[in-house]
């Protein structure tokens with residue numbers, strides 16, 4: 485039949501745990517060489533992200549793992565990631581899978597399972613920053629409700 489979804493076989497096609505650790509190493513190296521993605525990861529905790537990616541990929545493929553990292557929306561919302569960056573990441577993942585000689589059929593099965601994350605990862609703009617606290621009392625400045633049409637009333641007297 486038409487193979488799709490997770491399976492222990494698919495996980496083995498990716499080389500099991502050692503295969504995934506090595507794949508994610510090369511994937512992250514590729515993203516660090518990618519000018520579209522470098523800024524997002526240069527100051528990030530890359531060893532942590534790589535460990536989470538290995539667990540997530542393992543679980544997604546059908547391996548004996550559970551992903552216990554952050555929810556995808558929570559992890560990405562603040563970065564204002566666009567479609568362009570998402571596509572760049574998919575390209576870098578394909579390059580890493582090519583390097584590891586993962587057969588195209590297996591690559592496509594995996595990418596199809598990651599595609600639904602696009603909606604969680606891509607945000608048109610970062611959420612607004614928290615406002616700084618007010619430094620003056622809100623009622624310290626009294627603004628008149630209406631400004632008279634003939635201008636301010638405190639004109640100097642006519643000579």
Ligand code: HEM
Pocket residue numbers: 521524525528529532533536537540552553554555559560563565569570571573598599601602605
């Ligand atoms: C299919 C697409 C993607 C998947 C499956 C994915 C997966 C993950 C995972 C599992 C984590 C770790 C979460 C944790 O720490 O618990 C993470 C973190 C992160 N991802 Fe993604 N990601 C994707 C797309 C992207 C894209 C396109 C970007 C940037 C352009 C990105 C940037 C980041 C950053 C900066 C973090 C660190 C978050 C933090 O610690 O504040 N991700 N991602």
